[in-house]
Amino acid sequence: MNNDSIAVTVVSGFLGAGKTTLLNRIAQQPQHGRMAVIVNDFGELNIDAAIIAEVTDAVFSLQNGCICCTVQEDLLAQLVSLSQLRPRLDRIVIECSGVSDPQRIVQTLGYPQLKAHLHLDTVITLVDASGYAALEGEFARLSRAQVACADLVLLNKADLVSAAELQSLRATIGARTRVISTVQAQIPDALLLGERSPRNGFTPVPAPHHELFESWTWQGTQALPAKALRDWLGQLPKDVFRLKGLVHLQGNDQPFWLQHVGNRSQFTLASGEHAQNCAQLVFIARRGSGLRAQLEMQLQEMQGL
Ligand SMILES: Nc1nc2c(ncn2[C@@H]2O[C@H](COP(=O)(O)OP(=O)(O)OP(=O)(O)O)[C@@H](O)[C@H]2O)c(=O)[nH]1
DSSP states (O other): OOOOEEEEEEEESTTTHHHHHHHHHHHHHGGGGGGEEEEEESSSOOOHHHHHTTTTTTTEEEEEEEETTTTTOOOOHHHHHTHHHHHHHHSSEEOOTSSHHHHHHHHHTTTTHHHHHEEEEEEEEEETTTTTOOHHHHHHHHHHHHHHTTTEEEEGGGSSOOHHHHHHHHHHHHHSSSSEETTTTTOOOOHTTOOOOOOTTTOOOOOOOOGGEEEEEOOOSBBBBBHHHHHHHHHHTTTTEEEEEEETTTOSSSSSEEETTTEEEEEOOOOOOOTTTOOOEEEEEEETTTOOHHHHHHHHHHTOO
């Protein structure tokens, strides 16, 4: 590796584990030098990129596909172009979508076009401590593959589980990787941006990933009633893994970012310019869930309340 080589941090983890929360923190800290962030969202709207763009300009969006498959060529082109920027970047952080397998990103970084300019610094995988144990079948396998590829695992949302549950999760994840419990992905910078630890010859097995999910976007035209929306969110089927986007709530001039993971929802005021009274919600659900028509109709009806 030459001295001019740009360090790359890969941030991975299942849907809603806290990747954007971590990215937002990193992006706001000037000590990380000249940094660019590449954000991949599986849906056709890149909500994460829009959220991170509220704190930094250096955001590049790869959307409507899985970063390790359908948009892998775009990733390669984006990395080549970023590596040619002058003055040179110090670091590139790649946020994988929650449905992707970071191992393939690691492979992409080894391509000859990139090897001379970039080096992999750390793969950080966030785990939602309140949801990891409940994942089943292929979804659990994907989540384990994301963990297996990590140099550092953040056992995030530690505030939502007991000390005993945290202990048991640590045991499940195993001793091979460094595991740190976090709330809002808060850990010391030195750990975030450290050098890559040796992998002991371990090669993770590729897991099925984006093909397990379907995504769609609902565009509303009117403000929604807050109470009805909260009630509706509280009853979303568990096949909806993730819901996020922008909503206008009746009686409020400013829109909100809505984040829904598991059975928890969060509304935060959105800054910046956003279209008036228009909702944009991205759903990510189990492929073949058959939920789209029903959920869209419910939202449509809610607009008229
Ligand atoms: N209670 C709790 N909530 C958290 C914590 N970290 C993040 N969240 C919330 O979890 C939700 C999802 O966080 P994100 O950072 O958007 O997750 P993500 O991994 O980027 O999500 P995707 O990119 O959609 O896969 C948001 O509402 C966050 O505010 C935490 O430690 N505790």
